[in-house]
Amino acid sequence: MGTKRKRKKPAHVVRRQTRRQLAWVELIHERIYNNTFPTVRELAAELRCSPRSVKRDIRSLKYDWGMPVEYSRKAGQVGYYYSHPVSRKLALTINEQELIQMVLSDRGMSQYPVKKTQKHLGVAFDKIAQLAKSDMVEMISTVQDSFEFRPFAPETIDVNHLLMVADSIRAGKAIRFQYTKHLAESPEWKFINVYRIICAANSWYFIGYDREKDAQRTYLLSRAEDIQITDVTFEKPKFCLKKYLKGAFIVMTGDESHDVVVEFEPWAAAYIRNRTFTSDQKVEELPNGRLRISFWLSYLGEVEMWVRHWGKNALVIGPEPLRERMLSYGDWLGGKYGPRVG
Numbered sequence: 001m002g003t004k005r006k007r008k009k010p011a012h013v014v015r016r017q018t019r020r021q022l023a024w025v026e027l028i029h030e031r032i033y034n035n036t037f038p039t040v041r042e043l044a045a046e047l048r049c050s051p052r053s054v055k056r057d058i059r060s061l062k063y064d065w066g067m068p069v070e071y072s073r074k075a076g077q078v079g080y081y082y083s084h085p086v087s088r089k090l091a092l093t094i095n096e097q098e099l100i101q102m103v104l105s106d107r108g109m110s111q112y113p114v115k116k117t118q119k120h121l122g123v124a125f126d127k128i129a130q131l132a133k134s135d136m137v138e139m140i141s142t143v144q145d146s147f148e149f150r151p152f153a154p155e156t157i158d159v160n161h162l163l164m165v166a167d168s169i170r171a172g173k174a175i176r177f178q179y180t181k182h183l184a185e186s187p188e189w190k191f192i193n194v195y196r197i198i199c200a201a202n203s204w205y206f207i208g209y210d211r212e213k214d215a216q217r218t219y220l221l222s223r224a225e226d227i228q229i230t231d232v233t234f235e236k237p238k239f240c241l242k243k244y245l246k247g248a249f250i251v252m253t254g255d256e257s258h259d260v261v262v263e264f265e266p267w268a269a270a271y272i273r274n275r276t277f278t279s280d281q282k283v284e285e286l287p288n289g290r291l292r293i294s295f296w297l298s299y300l301g302e303v304e305m306w307v308r309h310w311g312k313n314a315l316v317i318g319p320e321p322l323r324e325r326m327l328s329y330g331d332w333l334g335g336k337y338g339p340r341v342g
Contacts, residue, residue, distance in 0.1 A: 028058060029061060032067075032081060037081055040054045152202060155203050156222075158221075161224060162197070172234055172235065172236055174230050177227040179224050191212050192217070193234045195216075200251045203222070206219055248298070252302055254300075258321070261317035262314055262316055263292045264290060265314075267313050272293060
């Protein structure tokens, strides 16, 4: 008869918790704190969930929240308990890795300029940092002095607008605002269910459903004015940002289909080689240090500006519409600067 193999205990994986999961963790904490020695079966029955979910939340209570959870098998005391006294209120705990991530996020966000009358975006972090243990204070200072973010030409944003859009997502309420399209002479009213806010290429965008045009659209936050949260509610659908942005070079998508191929001279290839521009890109090394990159897009506007940036160090192989745009741009440059002298 073979020996029974002992099952390996799965490693705890830190996951972002939903409000329901947090409520469950708080209830489990309360039962353990009151010395009722709850079991997995009892907690599952009370929470109306699976035993597996209870075990997950108990692991979270122990590893994410730092609570001294143990299991007793003594007669009359079978169940979970705390090995030493704890606070009745479940207190927030932050480990070193989480604190470093918060510091980096704060430093990154603080580089985006806001209106002079508005407070620093990191006020919330400053409050949390004050709750850190004394042995972490020096670490916070070290991280702050070691990392610096310097985005190129970031937009000045109105934090109030950003927070209002975020509030509309949280409340599940549509917003109305005036939006000025690129080169438009006057704004027009929009009525949108906002699904997501993103920061891309140093600009802030929000994505949502245009209730009047019956289509999903992307809007530049800096072009939105007079934002109003309405009383019109909506149920947020299962929105996949990756799927929505498929075919975009940065954030703009379209109804077209283009296989883009660009070749770079050695000078530009050195900067391009280790960068990821799209999830489906293919990079091919060419002789003499040159490089070819290819990917699929549904809109050419953003990639056209990117290719222009590289000047004579980039050559568009395809598609033909993009080649035509670059030829037209070359003709325009020649006319703008005039014939070469000497």
